[in-house]
Amino acid sequence: MKKDIILAGVGGQGILTIASVIGAAAIEEGLNLKQAEVHGMSQRGGDVQSHLRISDQPIYSDLIPMGRCDVILSVEPMEALRYVPYLSEEGWIITNKTPFKNINNYPEEAALYAEAEKVKNHLLIDADAIAKELGSPRSMNIVILGAASFVLGLNYEGLKTTIAKVFGRKGEAVVNANIAALDAGRKIAADKVK
Amino acid sequence: MKKLMLLGDEALAQGAMDAGMSGCFAYPGTPSTEIMEYIQRSELAAERDIHRTWSSNEKTAVEATVGMSYTGKRTMSCMKHVGLNVAADPFMNSAFVGANGGNLLAVADDPSMHSSQNEQDSRFYAKFAMIPCLEPSNQQEAYDMAFHGFNLSEHFKLPIMIRLTTRLSHSRAGVECREPMPENELKLPEDPNQFMLLPAFSRKKYKALIALQPEMEKASEESPFNWYEEGTDTSLGIIACGLAYNYLKEVFVGKTCPYPILKISQYPLPRTYINRIMAECDKIMVLEEGQPLVEEMIKGYMPNTKIIGRLDGTFSRDGEMNPNKVMVALGLPEGTDAPVPEVVTGRPPALCVGCPHSDSFRALNTAIEPYGPGHVFSDIGCYTLGFMPPYHAINTCLDMGASIPMAKGASAAGLFPAVAVIGDSTFSHSGMTGLLDCIYDKTNIVVIILDNSTTGMTGGQDYTAHNRLEEICMGMGIEKEHIRVITPLSRLHDENVKVIEEEFAYNGVSVIIPRRECVQTLRRKASKKK
Ligand SMILES: Cc1ncc(C[n+]2csc(CCOP(=O)(O)OP(=O)(O)O)c2C)c(N)n1
């Protein structure tokens, strides 16, 4: 089992939370893990990425080689495309559709979607809308995680338990909202990928 | 044994504490900041009261470690690569006085300049100072090297450098930890002259340092972090240093590398290993993160052997290594070569919405407009983003603390007005001496100290001059009426412009302190309270 995952987004969108959920779930399953985080300048509204590598074999490089990534999991459509050179031919691009516009020259959304749809395995989801519908707009990142859950190679129940642990400090309501978000993401993905 | 998921920075921090470190001294700087931050959060550090508050700058941090080492205790300083430039004087001299208690200098380089104003390779400093350098290839080694480094330091009675790079500093992996060792007892150096650098002593110390070199090489040959891997195809031998070793292993994952490999994580270079690989192989490829240090050095070993690396153009002279560069150099298939789609545009970092600096820059821009562009000397911090649109408010950025002396030099040349813009943490780091130069000279200058109550750029650390800026300026000799505190808010724009104009009109040293807290630290405090 080997999964090389790139998490993408803009500073403050919660990709490091996704990374810690996947990471903790992988460790629970006894897998090896490396996760390269991004710090520094990128915290101020710049692009943020994390390379997350899971394997039952030893993992060497902290960076995923180009062309070897199994999943790009993105909370923002343009950020998803930034990492296309890393994607393997059979790799998945799973992204939120809602743009994060903090620059003047943000491209047309339609052009972004068209580009993402050129990737053989793609899944575009309006995670912001789903999270809002569930009454917890901040769990958008977990909706995306749920949508990606079927390609991560991790036990789904394990992901749920991990969410309960990661959000446990914040109280039961937050845990439940995030589990609902995870389920909603997974369901949408199941409906779309048939 | 417990296993923890740790960043490279954190692994080193945990290792140093478990190896009995009594004090850590540091100034923040990406990618090294998380070493100290981890120690500040650690229960073990709190229990043992390990020294863990920030220093004013890297020079004072290194000097403090030399003082702690003098007492026989184990200690570590941490900094980013440019911080070692600031600390170069105590660092070079610390190789002469040496160590009593183990002394580690952890320096994190930032090849590709993810968050730095330049790219430089700290291994050159270790070679320059003639001390051993450890370069971990993964998080576990970063942890283990703290133990090994302290032992080496106490064995050779020398400070030891631990060199990290961004990708290891900021990447997390499982690390097996050991039981914490006790701290060293307080025990002054046996030789009362050890820490005394008078020329008569120094000449002897230099000879002794030179005489130790063969033993350091021997230690590198016996190091558990350096090894030789046999290969069947000797048309090529590969020397892989630090993190680059991982990239090489990555390229051959699930296969065996046909070429002999020499893995190096401890310097000075292990001479017999180098001789062996050069004798066995027709050509040598050097994989190293940073500048071509090893590549240049081994050219002198066997001048006729072809060496492949950054100097012959196989790898670019600048920038990080990565697995793909290694694949291409070895002629292996690289996977896909899809480009980044054209629709994707850059998302450059910008000041946060509501950042106090943005209001300071707007007021400065209005006040300075009549004089035309080119008057504002700035420094390093979030506020360097004031160079970007829509502000275009600053003209220079050189190194931490440079703004005030640069403005002084320009003022001496006749530029008016000459303005320095410096952050509060940068002012504590290295602004005060430059300001004293201006006071001594009665320079006609306006110094704007942006007080956002934190070291914003590196994620919001405390700094030593916090809450003391006016007292410091007054104590240094600036007249009270020319120390002006303003609140950078858009509704106070006109008032603030007027203050700046008034200080332009004063022929002498003025300090303006726009004071409003960073919105990020404010937000963090608010969510903590909840
Ligand atoms: C010698 C040196 N040490 C550390 C750094 C990393 N660094 C860059 S700016 C900065 C401090 C910025 O703080 P401050 O001056 O308060 O400005 P702010 O970011 O809060 O606006 C630090 C630590 C550096 N570039 N050079």
Ligand code: SF4
């Ligand atoms: S982190 Fe603070 S100082 Fe830096 S840009 Fe944001 S608000 Fe301004």
